[in-house]
Amino acid sequence: MYRTHHCGQLRASDVGATAKLAGWVHMHRNLGGVVFIDLRDREGLTQLVFRPEENLPVTELARTLRQEDVIQVSGRVAARIESNPNLPTGGIELVAGEMRILNRAGVLPFPVDGDPANEDLRLSYRYFDLRRPQLSRNLRIRHRITKATRDYLDAQGFVEIETPILSKSTPEGARDFLVPSRITPGTFYALPQAPQQYKQLLMVGGIEKYFQIAKCFRDEDLRADRQPEFTQIDIEASFVVPEEIFTLVEGMLAAIFRASRGVEISTPFPRLTYHEAMEQFGTDKPDRRFAMHLVDLAGVFAGSSFKMFRGALDSSGAVKAINARQFAGITTGQLEDLTAMAKHYGAKGLAFIKVEDGEWKSPITKFFTAEEKAALTAKLQIEEGDLILFAADQWEIACEVLGRLRLRVAELQRLTENSDTLDFLWVTEFPLMEFDTAGNKWNAVHHPFTRPKAEDVSLIEAGEFGKARAEAYDVVLNGVEIGGGSIRIHEPELQAKMFAALGVSEKDQQAMFGHILRAFRLGAPPHGGIAMGLDRLVMLICGEQSIREVMAFPKNNRGIDLMSQSPSEVNPQQLRELRVELIVDRD
RNA sequence: GGAGUCUUAGCUCAAUUGGUUAGAGCGCCGCCCUGUCACGGCGGAGGUUGCGGGUUCGAGCCCCGUAGACUCCGCCA
Secondary structure: OOOOOOOOOOOHHHOOOEEEEEEEEEEEEEOOOOEEEEEEEOOEEEEEEEOOOOOHHHHHHHHOOOOOOEEEEEEEEEEOOOOOOOOOOOOEEEEEEEEEEEEOOOOOOOOOOOOOOOHHHHHHOHHHHOOOHHHHHHHHHHHHHHHHHHHHHHHOOOEEOOOOOOEOOOOOOOOOOEEEOOOOOOOEEEOOOOOHHHHHHHHHOOOOEEEEEEEEEOOOOOEOOEOOEEEEEEEEEEOOOHHHHHHHHHHHHHHHHHHHHOOOOOOOOOEEEHHHHHHHHOOOOOOOOOOOOOEEOHHHHOOOOOHHHHHHHHOOOEEEEEEEOOOOOOOHHHHHHHHHHHHHOOOOOOEEEEEEOOEEEOOOHHHOOHHHHHHHHHHHOOOOOOEEEEEEEOHHHHHHHHHHHHHHHHHHOOOOOOOOOOOEEEEEOOEOEEEEOOOOEEEEOOOOOEOEOHHHHHHHHOOOHHHOEEOEEEEEEOOEEEEEEEEEOOOHHHHHHHHHHOOOOHHHHHHHHHHHHHHHOOOOOOEEEEEEEHHHHHHHHHOOOOHHHHOOOOOOOOOOEOOOOEOOOOOHHHHHHOOOOOOOOOO
């Protein structure tokens, strides 16, 4: 037996007992005579004391210890002469009797405590980085979250079922990771972007309530919150309406936050339609921890002589503004950045008003009438010190520009710093399809199995694809999309209409989706579900800025695992077996 | 594919306007130290300033190129 206690366990009540501990040398204090070691395991720190007068050989051995050596020590628990209030075990120490050095550590690549090193160095030595308390804490919170998820869904009658990783490539959505088949040369599996089709087929299979903590793979560029492989809490149920999904997910998130953070979250979550979210916040995932709503000014400027605003309204666009309260002190450089940002998202420029010393400082207010100014003041509740930012353009552009500016201003004003608010909400009634100008065709906003709202099916039949709304919903936390789902199409006729609208030929439908269309002809139940981004959820709960901080072995932003140096070249023999030929020679 | 920021000792960072031998803390090595808890003291080793080129009497610093890291845009049903 390596140990009788862990390093966060012993207390004053244990004084006089004998104990055996094992762990890493966290800190060594060699005073020439007596030697102190802080021994660390995952549960905490315990001070070891080595006294030459009591045990000279072991004390001499202890002098040779360095940080991160792995040792096992047995001895007697004693009260400290002066206790350390900073440690739970600070009242006691272990007087070392015997010690075994289990393993010596070499020179460390970076300190276990103190400031974290460069991230690429941390990733290269990930197994070492994991000893840092922050990372081990994050992984244990992640465990609590998945445990709470499984317990909750189990209690609700859901069954966890694994679906294949070697799967089938489909053209919709993200780029697939491909795996060449050796047995059938010239063909490829794809790693699943999500278990979407399998979970729907499980519904056809009569499972009724399915979930999975599912690994998903997408071959797209990485971000702080995007890795090529990531995990979803994937849920699907039969004979359900959106209300039941909402209630289920709200209960699940309540269980998760109770288990991981010990907080009760408020349910049910507020809801906004997609249109309302865009109209008020300029995004489909609003961060409502601060107000700064987008205000519609069509009524104010309908008859304006200011060409920029009037022109937008006359061509059925929008004039909108946000009030960045108490931000009239914005620097010229910051305002230039905001202008560049507005232009990047399609605006022609950025009109603004700074309210300083009772005056409106702005290049455009000279075009406004007194009535327009009064209406503006009332609508935006303008006060001394405010900064007003305008967008006049097509509705979509005006909303998106102001939505982006709103977030940037909030960042500059640090509106959400140190906030512990948990703002959940549902966004519903997403558009079903959007026109892809590059591909000159209609694409599914969510995926091609998403059910249109019943009252909008006639719009699809009439070819008004852009107006049709989907029975789809996202759940948003503090401006981050943490999950999304929909009620699915379960009738082959309706599915065929969708494929037709999306321009998928009969032949392609059979080649790519034949199995699911056949399944729908054998009595598919109405069904729907949702997928939650586990990594993002854990990231938010841990207060981290990157999902790499909540994954044990993440990849860097070029998709490289710096620790194992994957991806890597392979043996030519392996390629021959797969009938794969390289067309790029690497230097 | 594009934009921005960054790269100096094992780690975190400094180095004035372009100016002597590129410094400090931690870590590492050696010696001393019997109640520390970020122990302390003395001494030592450790550098192609990412790489390549240029400007200059002189470049860590300025210019060009390049590699890498991170963030963002595109992309991510």
